[in-house]
Amino acid sequence: MHVVEAAQEIGIEAVMPRFFFHLHNDMDVLDEEGQDFPDLQTARAFAVANIRELLCEDVQRGRVPLQHWIDIEDEAGAVLAAVTFRETVTIEG
Template sequence: MPRYFFNVIDGTNLHDDEGTDLPDLETARCVAIRYAGALLEESGLRLRFGDTWHLEATDEARNVLFQLDFRVRPTP
């Protein structure tokens, strides 16, 4: 089973050194979205307008497979 790593890049980078064994890329996508949601819920009060961060999923060779991008911005 492939191992996926989920890294948060936000200025104080959080790198996943353990990874998670998952059956496929589609499952990794779902896990990444749930993880990002949990992070947003946890840090909702700290996020300010202009803040940006992303969560990247990599394989065991550390190749980026996909990325979720987040930006807090007011609407015009």
């Protein structure tokens, strides 16, 4: 059970942390708004899903840029995780 769910069960309103997803590909795209998630694991799953969508678009253009990545930062600007495009897919064949 996540902290947020546990707090809600006992009637405490919990504030979810905000995570920022900065894309580093052919140029740096900084996330100015962020997203609220209960924990880093959920934020990382969000980053992985977004990377896979970006890769689909790149494949349509005939390229697979595995060296690109997303930094996940907290509200204080600390990098909590870096998710590379390479680690989100398995290349077979």
